[in-house]
Amino acid sequence: xxxxxxQGAVEGGGRRARGEGRGAAARRASRTGGGPGPSLPxxxxxxxxxxxxxxxxxxxxxxxxxxxxxxxxxxxxxDAEALDLWKAAGADVRGQRVHFPKGLCRELxxxxxxxxxxxxxxxxxxxxxxxxxxIFAPVYGPPFVRDLDGNRRYATIEDFRNFVKLAYMAPxxxxxxxxxxxxxxxxxxxxxxxMVYSHIKYSDKPFMGSVTAPERAEDTIAMxxxxxxxxxxxxxxxxxxxxxxxxxxVFDETMVGALKVYARHNQACVLSxxxxxxxxxxxxxxxxxxxxLAEVLAGASFTQLIxxxxxVLFGTFAASISMQSGAPTFGTPEPSLVSYGAAQLARRLGLxxxxxxxxxxxxxxDAQAAHESANTLNMTLLAGTNFVLHAAGWLEGGLVSxxxxxxxxxxxxxxxxKMAEGVDLSENAQALDxxxxxxxxxxxxxxxxxxxxxxxxxxRSPLADNNSFExxxxxxxxRIEQRANALARSWLEHYEAPYLDPAIDEALKDYIAKRxxxxxxxxx
Numbered sequence: 204x205x206x207x208x209x210q211g212a213v214e215g216g217g218r219r220a221r222g223e224g225r226g227a228a229a230r231r232a233s234r235t236g237g238g239p240g241p242s243l244p245x246x247x248x249x250x251x252x253x254x255x256x257x258x259x260x261x262x263x264x265x266x267x268x269x270x271x272x273x274x275x276x277x278x279x280x281x282d283a284e285a286l287d288l289w290k291a292a293g294a295d296v297r298g299q300r301v302h303f304p305k306g307l308c309r310e311l312x313x314x315x316x317x318x319x320x321x322x323x324x325x326x327x328x329x330x331x332x333x334x335x336x337x338i339f340a341p342v343y344g345p346p347f348v349r350d351l352d353g354n355r356r357y358a359t360i361e362d363f364r365n366f367v368k369l370a371y372m373a374p375x376x377x378x379x380x381x382x383x384x385x386x387x388x389x390x391x392x393x394x395x396x397x398m399v400y401s402h403i404k405y406s407d408k409p410f411m412g413s414v415t416a417p418e419r420a421e422d423t424i425a426m427x428x429x430x431x432x433x434x435x436x437x438x439x440x441x442x443x444x445x446x447x448x449x450x451x452x453v454f455d456e457t458m459v460g461a462l463k464v465y466a467r468h469n470q471a472c473v474l475s476x477x478x479x480x481x482x483x484x485x486x487x488x489x490x491x492x493x494x495x496l497a498e499v500l501a502g503a504s505f506t507q508l509i510x511x512x513x514x515v516l517f518g519t520f521a522a523s524i525s526m527q528s529g530a531p532t533f534g535t536p537e538p539s540l541v542s543y544g545a546a547q548l549a550r551r552l553g554l555x556x557x558x559x560x561x562x563x564x565x566x567x568x569d570a571q572a573a574h575e576s577a578n579t580l581n582m583t584l585l586a587g588t589n590f591v592l593h594a595a596g597w598l599e600g601g602l603v604s605x606x607x608x609x610x611x612x613x614x615x616x617x618x619x620x621k622m623a624e625g626v627d628l629s630e631n632a633q634a635l636d637x638x639x640x641x642x643x644x645x646x647x648x649x650x651x652x653x654x655x656x657x658x659x660x661x662x663r664s665p666l667a668d669n670n671s672f673e674x675x676x677x678x679x680x681x682r683i684e685q686r687a688n689a690l691a692r693s694w695l696e697h698y699e700a701p702y703l704d705p706a707i708d709e710a711l712k713d714y715i716a717k718r719x720x721x722x723x724x725x726x727x
Contacts, residue, residue, distance in 0.1 A: 241374065242328065242374050242376075242377075242408070243374045243375050243377075243617075243620055244330075244377075245330040245331060245336050245337065245338050245377045246336065246337035246338070246339075246377075246619075246620055246623045247331075247335055247336055247623075248335045248336070248337055248584075248587065248623045248625075249335075249623065249624055249625030250585075250622070250623060250625045252546065252547075252550075252585065252586060252587035253543060253585040253586065253587075254543065254547050255540055255543040255544055255547075256543075256544050256547055260489075260544075261547060261548065261551065263489075264489065264492050264493055264496060264544070264548065265496065265548070265551075267489075267493040268493050268494075268496035268497040268500065269305050269306075271452075271493060271494065271497040272302070272303040272305075272308065272497050272500060272501065273302055273303055273304065273305055274302070275302075275452065276295075276297070276300040276301055276302040276303070276452070277300070277301055277303075277452050277453070277454065277497065277498065277501040277502075278299050278300050278301070278452060278453045278454065279299060279301055279454050279459055279505075280299050280453060280454065280455050280456055280459075281299070281455070281456035282456050282459045282460070284463070285454075285459050285463075285505065286299065286301070288505070288508045288509075289301045289505075289508070292307065292311070292508055293307055294307060301501070303500075303501065307504070308500035308501060308503075308504040309500070309504075309552070311504035311507045311508065312500070312503060312504050312507060312515075312552060312553075312554070314507050314511040314512050315503065315506070315507055315512070315513070315514065315515050315553075315554060316333075316512065316514050317333055317334070317553040317554065317555070318331060318332060318333025318334045318336075318555060319331075319332055319333065319440050319471070319514045319555075320332070320439070320440065321338070321378075321409045321440055321441070321443060321471070322409065322431070322435075322439050322440060322441045323407055323408050323409045323441075324403065324407050324430050324431070324703075325407035325408070325701065328377075328407055328408045328409065329409065330377050330378065330409055332440075332443075332471070332514070332516070332555045332589055332590060333554075333555040333589055334589075335587075336589055337584065337587075337588060337589060337590075337591065337623060338377040338378055338409075338589065338590050338591065339375060339376050339377050339378070339591050339594040339595070339616050339619075340370075340376070340377070340378040340379075340380040340381075340411070340590065340591060340592050340593075340594055341366060341369075341370045341376060341378075341379070341380040341383050341593075341594060341595050341596050341609065342366075342380070342383060342384075342560075342593050342594075342595060342596035342597040342601075342604050342609070343380055343381050343382050343383065343411075343445065343592050343593060344381075344382045344384075344385065344601060345358065345384050345385065345597075345598075345599075345601055345602050345603050345604045346358060346384070346385040346387060346602065347384075347599070347602055347603045347604070348362045348384055348603060348604045348605070348606070349567070349598060349603050349604075349605040349606065349607070349608075350362070350606060351606050351607075351688055351691060351692060355566075355603065357387045357388075358384035358385055358386055358387060358604065359386055359387070359388045360386040360388060360389055360394070360397055360398075360401070362384050362386065362604070363383055363384055363386045363397075363398060363401055364401050364405055365606070365695060366380075366383035366384060366596065366604060366606075366609065367379050367380075367383060367401050367402055367405045367406050368405050368406070368694075368695060368698045369606075369609055369610075369613075369691065369694060369695070370383070370406060370408070370595075371405060371406035371407070371408060371698075371701070372694050372698060373595070373613040373616070374617065375613060375616035375617045375619070375620045376408070376594070376595065376613060376616065377408065377409070378408050378409045378410065378411070378443075379402050379405075379406035379408045379409070379410050380402075380410065380411055380592070381398075381402075381410065381411030381412070381413075381443075381444075381445065382398065382411075382413075383596070383604060384604040386398065390724035390725055390726055391725055391726055391727060392416075392722060392724070392725040393718075393719050393722070393724065395413035395415065395419040395422060395423070396422060396426075396715045396718055396719065397715070398413065399412065399413060399422070399423050399426050400426070400711055400712075400715060403426065403430055403703070403711065404700065404703060404708065404711075405700055405701075406701065407701040407702075407703075409441070409442075409443070410442065411442060411443050411444060411445065412424075412427075412442040412443075412444045412465065412470065413461075414444050414445055414446060414457075414458070414461040415457065415461075416457060416460070416461070417457075417460035417461055417463070417464050419461075420444070420460070420461040420464035420465055421464055422718060423442060423444075424436065424442075424464065424465075424468050424470070425714060426711060426714060426715075427441050427442060427470075429707060429710045429711055429714060430707055430711070436468060436469070436470075437468060437469055438469065439469070440469060440470055440471050440514050441470065442465070442470045442471065443470075443471045443473055443516070443590065444461065444462075444465045444470060444471065444472055444473065445473050445475060445518075445592070446458050446461060446462045446472045446473060446474050446475065446502060447475050447476070447477045447520075448474070448475070448476040448477065448498040448499075448502055449477075450476045450477055450478055450483040450484060450494065450498060451483055451484060451494060451498075452494065452497070452498060454501070454502055454505075459505075462502070462505065462506060462509070463509050465513075466506040466509035466510050466513040466515075467509055467510055467513075469510065469512075469513055469514070470513075470514075471513075471514040471515065471516060472502075472503075472506050472513070472514075472515050472516070473515075473516040473518040473557050473590065473592075474498075474499050474502040474503045474506075474515060474516065474517065474518055475518030475519055475520050475557060476494070476495045476498040476499065476518075476519055476520070477520050478491060478494075478495060478519065478520060478521045478522070478541070479522050479523070479524050479531050480521065480522070480523045480524065480537065480538070480541070481523065481524045481526060482524055482529070488537055488540045488541055488544065491521065491541050492541060492544045492545060492548070495519050495521070495541070495545055495548075496545075496548050499517050499518070499519070500552075503515045503516075503517065503552075503554065514555075515554065516554060516555045516556065516557050516589070516590060517545070517548070517549035517552060517554040517555070517556050517557070518556070518557035518558065518590075519541070519542065519545045519557070519558050520558070520592075521538040521541040521542055521545070521558070522538050522562070522600075523535050523537050523538055530564065530600070531564060531600045532564055533562040533563050533564050533575045533576075533578075533579060533600070534562065534563060534574060534575030534576065534577075534578035534579050535578075538579075539578065539579070539582040542558040542559055542582055542583070542586050542588075543582065543585075543586050545558060546558065546586040546587050546588060550587070555589040555590060556586075556587065556588055556589050556590070557588065557589065557590040557591070557592060558583060558586065558588050558591075559579055559580065559582060559583025559586070559588055559591055559593075560579060560580065560583060560591055560592055560593030560594050560597060561576035561579060561580050561593060561594055561595055561596075561597055561608075561612040561615065562575065562576060562579045562593060562597055562601075563575035563576045563579075563597065563598065563600075564599065564600045565598065565599070566598065566599050566603075567598070567605075567684075568598065568605055568607050568608040568611055568683075568684050568687070569684075572598065572608060573611070576597070576612065576615070577615070580594070580612075580615055580616075580619060581619075584619050584622065584623060594612065594616055595608070595609045595612035595613045595616060596608055596609035596612060597612075606687075606688070606691045607684045607687040607688050607691065608687075609691070610666065610687035610688075610690050610691050610694075611666060611683060611684075611687050614664050614665060614666050614667075617662060617664075618662050618664075621662045631652075631656070634652055636651070636652055637650050637651070637652030637653065640652070665690065666683055666686050666687055666690065667683070668681070668683070668686070
């Protein structure tokens, strides 16, 4: 399945009622990280990774992947240059299938960086990729949206801009992402220009490039050079780009073509097998991990044949399927085990890792969406993931970008950011003065330590209702989806675009106009 498939696959009134003004709301937002306040930096995890495989298990998966690469091989379809490069590197090329001698891919990957900086046009928003860093990026690829009026419909460029704006405003979102939804009101061969421009215009966080055709990748590079300058782009990484293996064990000409463009220009490729276990990989965790590792080794090492030192991430998108209906399922144990194991394999290769997000199969942001997304997101953080795609807004197995789900998810991302800080062991956090002051049988509500720390002691959700039943009833008995709806509307109403040099803006618009004029509209 190609990257195109993964792309396809509010309390405002309540606060006024309680007598809280906008100033109080703003102060609460700044305390919690839950409102459109200052953007939080990328996460630097202070908690340990959770590991599910011991040394013997890891070596077993690695040996099996080497066997797959050598005996079965990986196809690089319809790309003569790729086959020639593999042949020159020492691989056994038979038709379009490449067989890899043991150790070839690992040797090539020695030139890939273990970490790098993902530059934003606002340097304060630049993020570190690799090591103990974690970056959250929004949902990627749905053709549909569930809008703020409750309608499920095809996405438009206005929806795309809105999701970029929300990602820009979400404090715990570290990237504006890529194809946050597919704007079907613009011709297929031209919409990437509007999408990349939207990321540059409406956000100053790092963004992803277009991968649906090599020429669209070239357009992304050209637009990035208008923003950052030719020399800077060639020497630094300003885009991450999703390159899916067409599992099982195929890289198609679209993905290989986009990979070559980005790797040649020193831009990062996220090599991600798109796995629905039972359909596109074996039904077992060990079998799926074997195939994932083989596919990543082949695709990631190919970037180094294009340009030594080009940044590349070990990625995976793993879900199971219902053996009754064939539909993908999310938040289940087996994909979590796959992601935990893949993260361990990535660390052994010395590559940054991508997986997870807030994934669910539910059609609306209900209890099923909540528990499936929570199961996936907690795993994502504990696995030690460096780049998290689909961190907010995903519904219906990736077919829908949801405004309300986005707002609920970004609240959860704030909690994950707090969780990743680990346990504070400073003198203040040890709180011995508070324990001495209170003594046996009393309480801590009024002690000096509590008074000094209460504003920052706990994460405060901007969406969860923790008031009494009576207060909730007085305020309209609102469900979290309703509060999320109101908060999204409020954010969009109060959105202010980050500064963009007018000369750069005009140059981008001119480039887009010339490119659109150079080709007729195409809708397939």
